[in-house]
Amino acid sequence: MLSSKEKTTALYDKHVNLNAKIINFHGWSMPIWYESSTTEHMNVRNHIGLFDVSHMGQIFISGKNAQKFLQRLTTNDVSRLGVGEGQYTFLCNHQGGIVDDLILYRIKEDSYLLCVNSINIEKDFSWLQKNKKDCEIIEIENQSQYWSQLAVQGPKTLKALIFLEKESIYQEICHLPFNQIRSFSYHNSQCYIARTGYTGEFGFEIYVKNEACVPMWNSILDSGRDFSIKPIGLAARDTLRLEASFFLHGNDINENVSPFEAGAAWAVKLKKNSFIGQEQLIQEKEHGSFRKIFAFKMEDRAIPRHGMNIYQNKKKIGTVTSGAKFPSLDFFGGLALINLENFNKNEVFYIDIRGQEKKAKLSQKPFYKSKAK
Amino acid sequence: MNQETLKRMYTKDHEWISDSQGLVYVGISSHAISELGDIVHIELPQVGDNFKAGESFGTVESTKTVSDIYMPGDGKVVDINSSMQENPEAIQEDPYQKGWLIKIELKDRIKSDLLNHEDYHTYIGKS
Numbered sequence: 001m002l003s004s005k006e007k008t009t010a011l012y013d014k015h016v017n018l019n020a021k022i023i024n025f026h027g028w029s030m031p032i033w034y035e036s037s038t039t040e041h042m043n044v045r046n047h048i049g050l051f052d053v054s055h056m057g058q059i060f061i062s063g064k065n066a067q068k069f070l071q072r073l074t075t076n077d078v079s080r081l082g083v084g085e086g087q088y089t090f091l092c093n094h095q096g097g098i099v100d101d102l103i104l105y106r107i108k109e110d111s112y113l114l115c116v117n118s119i120n121i122e123k124d125f126s127w128l129q130k131n132k133k134d135c136e137i138i139e140i141e142n143q144s145q146y147w148s149q150l151a152v153q154g155p156k157t158l159k160a161l162i163f164l165e166k167e168s169i170y171q172e173i174c175h176l177p178f179n180q181i182r183s184f185s186y187h188n189s190q191c192y193i194a195r196t197g198y199t200g201e202f203g204f205e206i207y208v209k210n211e212a213c214v215p216m217w218n219s220i221l222d223s224g225r226d227f228s229i230k231p232i233g234l235a236a237r238d239t240l241r242l243e244a245s246f247f248l249h250g251n252d253i254n255e256n257v258s259p260f261e262a263g264a265a266w267a268v269k270l271k272k273n274s275f276i277g278q279e280q281l282i283q284e285k286e287h288g289s290f291r292k293i294f295a296f297k298m299e300d301r302a303i304p305r306h307g308m309n310i311y312q313n314k315k316k317i318g319t320v321t322s323g324a325k326f327p328s329l330d331f332f333g334g335l336a337l338i339n340l341e342n343f344n345k346n347e348v349f350y351i352d353i354r355g356q357e358k359k360a361k362l363s364q365k366p367f368y369k370s371k372a373k
Numbered sequence: 374m375n376q377e378t379l380k381r382m383y384t385k386d387h388e389w390i391s392d393s394q395g396l397v398y399v400g401i402s403s404h405a406i407s408e409l410g411d412i413v414h415i416e417l418p419q420v421g422d423n424f425k426a427g428e429s430f431g432t433v434e435s436t437k438t439v440s441d442i443y444m445p446g447d448g449k450v451v452d453i454n455s456s457m458q459e460n461p462e463a464i465q466e467d468p469y470q471k472g473w474l475i476k477i478e479l480k481d482r483i484k485s486d487l488l489n490h491e492d493y494h495t496y497i498g499k500s
Contacts, residue, residue, distance in 0.1 A: 021410065037436045038411045038462065235410065235436045303414050303434050324436065325413040332414075354432070354439075 009054035010148045010213040018231060026119045028055040030234055037235035041327040044199050044240055045370075048154035048224050049232035050217070053198075057121035058147045058207060059128065062111035063138035070112060073131055073276060074104060075259055077269040081106040086179040086194060088267050090259050091124060092277030096284060097255040098262070100124050101247060103196060105181045113181070113192065115149075115205070117249045131276065148213035152220055153203030153232075153240075155370070160224030161204070169193065173204065187212040198237065200244025201370050239324050242334065245295055245366035251306055252293060252321040252335050261289045261337070263365070291339050293321065295367060296349075298332035299359040304351050311357070312349040315342050320351060328368055333360075381469065383493035385486065389469065390445045396452075398473040401433060401442060404497045406465055409435040415461040417453040417474060424448065430475065433461075442474065445487070452476035 006029045015022060020031035031052065033040060043049050061070060070078045076089035086105035090098050100120040105113045116124045125142040132138060152160055164170040169184035173193055176182065181194040189212040197203040208216045221229060238248070247253045247262060258281060259268045270282055298304065304323030309316055323334030343349075350357040381391045387405035391398045406412060414434040424430050429441035430450070453475050457464055464472040488496055 032437065033410055036411050038413070239436060301414070302416070303439075305439070327413075 007055070009052055010210045011052045011054065011217055014214065014217060015052070015231075020231075020233060023234075025055065025234060028118065030055060031231070032235045033233035034231050037233060037239065038327045040230055040232045040236035041239050043228065043230045044154045044201055044232060044236065045328050046155070047228035047230070048152065048156045048160050049199070049230055049236070050160070050220050050224070051151040051153070051232045051237055052148075052217070053151050053205070053237075054148040054210075054213070055118035056149045057114075057116040057118060057124065057142070057144040058149070059114040059116060059121075059125055060111065060141045060143055061114065061128070061138055062108070062141075063136075064110060065136040066110050066112055066138050069132065069136050069138050070104065071273055071275060073128060074102075075268040075275060075277065075281075076104070077272045078104065078106075078112075079272070083107070083109060084180050084182060086181050086196065088179075088264075090264070090267060091127060092259070092275075092281070093255055094276060094280070095255075096258040096260075096277040096280030098249065098253045098257055098259060099127055099255060101249050101253060101264075103179070103194070105192070105194065107181060107183065107192065113207070115207075119250055146209060148208050148210050148216075150206045150208065150213070150216060150220065151197060151199075151203060152206065152224075153197045153199040153201045155202055156224075156227045157201075157203045159227040160220050160229050163219040163223045176204075187215050191216075198244075198246055199240040200246075200366060200368050201240075236327075238322075239327055242322050242324050243326050243328055243366065243368035245335065247293075247335075248322060252337075257291075257293070257337065258284055258289070260284050261291050262293050288340075290341065291318070291337055293335055293337050295363045295365040296333055296336055296360045297363040297367075298351075299348060299361060301332060302351075302353045302356070302358040303332055304334045304336075304353065304358075304360070309352045310336055310338065310349055310360075311352065312343060312347060317343050317349065326367060333363060333367060378469075378490055381490060382487040383490070383496075384443065384445055385488070385496065386443050387497075388442060388445060390487070391469075391473075395478075397445070397448070397477050397479055399442075399445060399475050399477060400468055400473045401464070402493070402497075403468045405433075405440070406468055409433065409438060409440060411435055412461045412464050415457050415464070415474070417455075417458055418450050420450055420453060422450045424450070433464075444477070446477075446479045447481055448477040448479040450475050451478050 015031040023032045074089040102116045176195040189209045192207040304320045308320040310318045318338035387402045416432045424444040426446045
């Protein structure tokens with residue numbers, strides 16, 4: 001039953017009509033699966049999947065000092081972004097912990113779009129506002145409530161976007177480099193399409209105003225019908241992102257975990273102008289991190305879950321941050337935050353799964369790499 | 374409704390039990406399976422293990438959740454369906470026949486609050 005406090009996306013009725021199992025995901029009524037999370041997962045790997053990810057947040061920052069402001073607030077180097085380019089980056093606190101991980105797009109000369117995690121929208125927006133200096137000429141707008149977001153992912157994704165031929169953007173997106181974004185008009189409404197995703201497959205994320213979202217969803221499903229497109233729920237989205245070793249903020253990373261501990265040093269540019277968290281991160285780089293997020297594979301058959309304790313030589317060395325049975329790979333594994341002090345990387349370790357010790361060992365990241373790329 | 378379905382009883386925790394030649398088969402209902410979503414892992418006890426009524430003897434895991442499976446009465450596990458452990462997704466296709474989980478020898482009568490087919494379906498709101 002839908003409680004009045006739960007937020008719904010523009011596609012809620014579509015999900016209900018498709019018989020989706022709806023859950024409350026941090027205050028949002030979202031489809032967790034339509035028929036089967038495993039089938040949906042494999043459909044994205046082999047064909048095409050369409051995701052309603054309208055719970056994600058869109059914060060726009062524009063003005064003369066926008067770049068300077070974002071340089072100070074985020075860890076990656078904003079000056080490297082040309083118009084139409086995006087980058088994965090972090091908002092860090094003064095301790096170097098991750099307030100949120102996000103994709104930052106430069107959509108115009110002095111205008112940026114931040115795609116942020118749904119659970120962090122309000123927090124990020126206040127953090128950005130709080131850290132704006134009076135002298136800085138910028139406008140920060142949380143436009144999340146006006147925007148829907150769709151993800152189309154899978155090797156045959158372009159087939160599902162063929163309807164955009166009419167909008168003349170189609171040729172351009174066929175060759176759009178990874179992390180780039182383009183603006184276009186659809187049903188007299190402004191949209192953005194980015195060559196990004198959270199599945200490890202080729203694909204796009206589309207930002208569309210709420211009023212144009214249902215027609216867009218229908219058009220994608222119509223175009224993709226002959227190419228086995230399926231709507232995909234949040235359960236498959238989670239196993240897809242974990243196979244690709246993408247983090248989920250709140251599970252794998254949080255305000256007490258630094259980008260270095262996350263193994264994402266590539267998204268931190270310590271030598272750029274000063275930014276929030278820089279001092280702590282320089283210290284951490286000099287002295288080394290105490291903990292790190294590792295990918296692991298189960299040797300015993302059991303599903304590791306968030307929060308389970310990890311032991312090696314009878315000492316607790318860390319906790320599981322995410323775990324699953326991987327549908328494309330037929331093994332169990334996950335991500336874990338492990339203290340380096342007592343950890344022997346070459347030895348097996350044990351995860352306490354409801355009182356039973358189950359064997360695991362480190363694995364390469366990512367677990368899954370698309371053959372289509 | 375066939376003889377098999379008529380004989381089948383259910384717990385409020387969504388296990389089903391069915392008597393056959395003095396032994397009791399235990400599994401989970403199709404309603405439970407559809408609520409859980411894809412079953413990706415099943416943990417079963419060892420043959421010879423003893424459990425008390427209401428005790429968890431194993432777990433059924435879907436992508437997102439772990440659910441305990443409870444003993445319908447005091448008893449001993451005399452057989453387990455290891456093919457369900459190896460191939461848990463198959464439980465969805467046939468939860469009442471091929472999808473049985475354990476066979477038990479009951480020490481005493483089955484706990485009293487079992488539901489028959491009709492009452493169980495009223496209980497879950499589907500008649």
